[in-house]
Amino acid sequence: MASAILEFSTPRRVPTSPSVTDWLDSQARVVDIWIDRLVAEGGDVSLIAVLDQHAAFLREALERSTDRI
Numbered sequence: 001m002a003s004a005i006l007e008f009s010t011p012r013r014v015p016t017s018p019s020v021t022d023w024l025d026s027q028a029r030v031v032d033i034w035i036d037r038l039v040a041e042g043g044d045v046s047l048i049a050v051l052d053q054h055a056a057f058l059r060e061a062l063e064r065s066t067d068r069i
Contacts, residue, residue, distance in 0.1 A: 003057060016065040024065055028058040
């Protein structure tokens with residue numbers, strides 16, 4: 001299942017709350033920890049792949065949130 005990024009036509013940039021940025025950062029770190037554990041334990045490759053996609057999504061969201069501060 002693929003995720004789409006919605007683009008809005010509003011040209012103004014609104015600063016992202018630091019708490020949102022902190023939350024995105026913590027979620028990305030947690031997913032990375034689980035990926036590392038699953039890889040070390042020889043976990044399900046398809047689950048690792050999905051988590052890797054999710055980690056990439058969280059990193060992109062984090063980058064977008066810090067671009068607006």
